[in-house]
Amino acid sequence: MDKKNLTYLFILLSILSYGQEKHKTTFRLVDSLFKAENYDSIIALNRLSPKNNTSSARVNFILAKSYENINKEEIALLYYKKALQLYREQKDNENIAKINLEIYLLLDSQNNIKIDKNQYLESVLKHAKKTNSKKWMAAYYNNLGISFHKKNIIDSSKLYYAKVLSLSKEIDSSTMEINTYLNLGSLFSNKIKKYDSAIYYFNKAFKLYYNDTIYYKNLNTEFYLLNNLGNTYRRKKSYSEALKYYFKAEAIDLPKLNRKSKKILYSNIEATYYYMNEWEKAYDYLYKYDSIKNIINLKEQNSKISDIEEQYDNEKLRADNLESEAKRKQNQNIAIGLAGSLVLGSIIAFLLFKNTKRKQKLAEQEKELETQKLATVLKEQELTAIDAMIEGQEKERQRIANDLHDDLGGLMATVKLHFNALKEKQTPELYTKTNQLIDEAYDKVRSVAHAKNSGVIAKQGLLKAINEMAAKISALNKIQIDVIDHGLENRLENSLELTIFRIIQELITNIIKHANASEVSIHITNHDDSLNIMVEDNGKGFNPSQITKTNKGMGISSIDKRVEYLDGNMTIESEKNQGSTIIIDIPL
Structure with a gap:
């Protein structure tokens, strides 16, 4: 424990030795320690005087945040639940929404946990609508955008991030604006794979972060920005640039979520050194990652969190049952009405199902x-x-x-x-x-x-015919086809042009029928002694190993025969959900 923490504990022991005013003084000290981000001292204080510190909803909230910030999420959830219960007794709807959002964020941060966390986010939405609060609506949209982000529903994620940006400017929240640009950068880097756009949004977030002189600087925000910038440069294979940002992040002494954040960072650095073939350094960071992983023990945490959630759900259920029994006679007619409504609802649901x-x-x-x-x-x-x-x-x-x-x-x-x-x-x-x-x-x-010998396909040639085909198909607004040519200023022999046209036409037909693609590129390059044709799509892809000489399917057989007739060769490159590329080389 450092000198600062020892000083706080000395003051604490002095307070606890006195009489009636110690509870109020202890509360003020807890609040002061929380603002100073001195979470270890808060937890130590609670251990010395637990009864004095758990009667206040605010203190329970502070204890929950303190345990969460040192990566003790299972204990944090326990105190969040206590704070939520006390705020409900006080009918403090603003703080109820605040606790619900904190519980949602805690559960969302835990991987592979089987708990319905959306109920807490929906409570935030209800409060936002009831109070017509732009702040709470922005918080709801932000987490909805993150949820779609994780599920790879890109357009919906971008839509809700845009809504958050608009609301953050209306309520003049630079913190919310910074976090939204960070989220957009992560979306473009991790999901859309447009790294320059990602860097653009991260730099906008950095500019706001460093220019903001009003609000307290959140070191965790700076850490996440540096780590995400490192990830983006790593994905661009600019490994040295990636390490530069990772090391800046590593140098930050995080007051909150230190272990979990550093675990993610060490994993990223280990991967970067692995790609650079620097095995010894990669192993060093893998060791650091495993050390933190063993301390956190996510599986055990999730188990305890699930037990706490189930315990509070059961207590709530018992309370509801007692209240229901007390009002059973009074609500008998309502129950009959609800049963009728249920039947009617079932009929409507059935009709809706049929209609769907x-x-x-x-x-x-x-x-x-x-x-x-x-x-x-x-x-x-x-x-x-x-x-x-x-x-x-x-x-x-x-x-x-x-x-x-x-x-x-x-x-x-x-x-x-x-x-x-x-x-x-x-x-x-x-x-x-x-x-x-x-x-x-x-x-x-x-x-x-x-x-x-001038060659003729409608007296216009191969390139013109392919461009016309691409234009007709693109005009239907279902698939966009781009044609890129090099060295086709001179015409080819007539029968060769017609055969090549039919090959490309068959490839496009296959893409339309089987690939579910939205974009196709046709590259045709004349190397004087050979003609190279490359057709790429962004469709669902397939396993090329399943295409054999005896089982080609999907029109591949007729294409292969035409290519073989021209003494050419064909290469197929494809992966599931990664699109396909067909490369054909024909000697001239």
Whole structure:
């Protein structure tokens, strides 16, 4: 125990040795110690004089916070329950809401605990609505946003964080604003994986934190900001930058939740050194992590918390039963009415269930129609491309035939006449003229050959056809397709372009039917000696090992045959819930 704590205990012992005023004086000392964040001294005081310190709801609240801040959550919950009971007797609704929120936060911080914590948060919401309090509504929205954050429901989380930001500015709460930017940074870093956006929100929080000269600086807030910034740089694989922020966090002497917070930090540092292949340092921090983990013993804590929760629930249930028995006759008619309401409610619930099932079925049918519609669009696109190619080929053949008949045919007839004249009159001028006509005929044949090899898919080419397909599908607002090309300024051979178009079309069809994706990227790169095609989506993915030569499915077989026909090769990369990437290389 340090000198400061010894001084407080000396004062405490002096107080306890005196008479009637000691209770009030002890209360003032407890409050003073709490404001000074001297939690060990508060707990020591309670052990020396427990009876004097547990009659006040405020003291029970302080004891609960003190035990929680030294990571004794099971004892903290016991005192929170006592404080809640005393505030209910006093009908102090503001402090009842405060305790309910603290109990919710405590239970939410415990991993793998099987207790219904939402009842406490709902109590906060009821108080916020009843008092029309922006402060309590912001607290409710904040924890709702965190809940959606943990469940990976990103849009809902962002929505409630935005509501908290708006309310925090209305009530001029910089603390709430700082915490919300911290939460947004964590969301973008951990869930959305947009690290630059995450760093932007963390820096906004830091700016508010350091510029705030009115409120008391919360070292835990600074610790969480530094730790989360470290996490973001670690995910960016900027490990040295990550360690810089982790070490700043490690240097903070946390007055609250020290062990639990440091346990998380040590785990992060250990992971960073592991990725850096610095095994010895990684082991050092793993040892620190295990040391704290063994002290906290989360499983034992959760068991005790569950016992306390069950004990208070049972006591509340017994009290309710006694009250119910005393008013049984008075409430008999109400019970009958409630039974009738229950029957009516059951009927309504059944009808609602049937209606929900019907709507669900309609939604599934609508989804199936959308899939069929997309497949029809793809089929129409394929037929349009093929018809356009055939029409173009026919026009090309007709043009070549006309050129051969009208232009080259007439020219060759003239050459024949000149040869006949040259046979009768062997003059140099006639010889020169005949030679020029032969050269002209040769040039005509070359131009026809070049025209024939120009390639045609609707006289526009492969890239144009793919862009049109992507635009038609994206226009349905179900999936966004982007086409990125490199080196496709010159056309490819006609049949090759058509085969590549069908391969890409089949890949897009598979994505629409099976992937549940919202974004697709098509990359086409001409390397002169080979053509690289890469199609990526953000869908649900699949296990590539399940696709074998005998069991390919999902249209993969027809694609593989086309690629094999072109002497190319195809690579499939995919993981569950991580999207898919198909890479095809075709020699030119």
